[in-house]
Amino acid sequence: EIVLTQSPGTLSLSPGERATLSCRASQSVSITYLAWYQQKPGQAPRLLIYGASTRATGIPDRFSGRGSGTDFTLTISRLEPEDVAVYYCQQYGSSVSTFGQGTRVEIK
Amino acid sequence: EVQLVESGGGLVQPGRSLKLSCIGSGFTFGDYAMTWVRQAPGKGLEWVGFIRSKNYGGAAEYAASVKGRFTISRDDSQTIAYLQMDSLQSEDTAVYYCTRGGDRNSWDPYFFDYWGQGTLVTVSS
Numbered sequence: 001e002i003v004l005t006q007s008p009g010t011l012s013l014s015p016g017e018r019a020t021l022s023c024r025a026s027q028s029v030s031i032t033y034l035a036w037y038q039q040k041p042g043q044a045p046r047l048l049i050y051g052a053s054t055r056a057t058g059i060p061d062r063f064s065g066r067g068s069g070t071d072f073t074l075t076i077s078r079l080e081p082e083d084v085a086v087y088y089c090q091q092y093g094s095s096v097s098t099f100g101q102g103t104r105v106e107i108k
Numbered sequence: 109e110v111q112l113v114e115s116g117g118g119l120v121q122p123g124r125s126l127k128l129s130c131i132g133s134g135f136t137f138g139d140y141a142m143t144w145v146r147q148a149p150g151k152g153l154e155w156v157g158f159i160r161s162k163n164y165g166g167a168a169e170y171a172a173s174v175k176g177r178f179t180i181s182r183d184d185s186q187t188i189a190y191l192q193m194d195s196l197q198s199e200d201t202a203v204y205y206c207t208r209g210g211d212r213n214s215w216d217p218y219f220f221d222y223w224g225q226g227t228l229v230t231v232s233s
Contacts, residue, residue: 001172032218033218033219035219037220044223044224044226045205045220045223046223047210047219047220047221050210050219086152090153090155090219090220092219095169096155096171097155098155099145099152099154099155101152102152
């Protein structure tokens, strides 16, 4: 089973700043099979990015994803108050999916 | 509009069973794999398992933590996915989400584009 490790655990930034979230895999992951989700307090998760870099429908272009192999990144180019949430990466391989433990993004 | 609505959660004693349902609407239910994901209170997301569409054989796959205790099934005529949970343990206490596989043309669901609001299962004596 591939383990995903996200860092940092918590990110505290001011509005307008750039947020960089990391997701590191214990084994290589196909870029096709890496996705990111946003979960706001009290809500279900929402798909942000799939295929490592493709934004889901309706996702603002300030969210972007990149990476390959074992290192993937989610970037929020200009942080807005509504981006306060926990962000999870997720991978699929050999009929099994796993999630990272999440990165909490806070506004200073 | 795509909608997924879970039901069937509640309080159950350790060792007992519970069956969750997920009704899908707004899309051709039978064309998509359906996945269950759970979240223990205050914790992160945990993949539980999925069931393929009949187009891809309709078989299910499970996480090691639930294999042999949980069974996922589907009734495409009713647009419902089920999660039968047997031999429940306190560690199964969580909100259970039903999700849709994002790529209808894929054998397995490798990302999840729509999520229900979840149903809470509490396992306690």
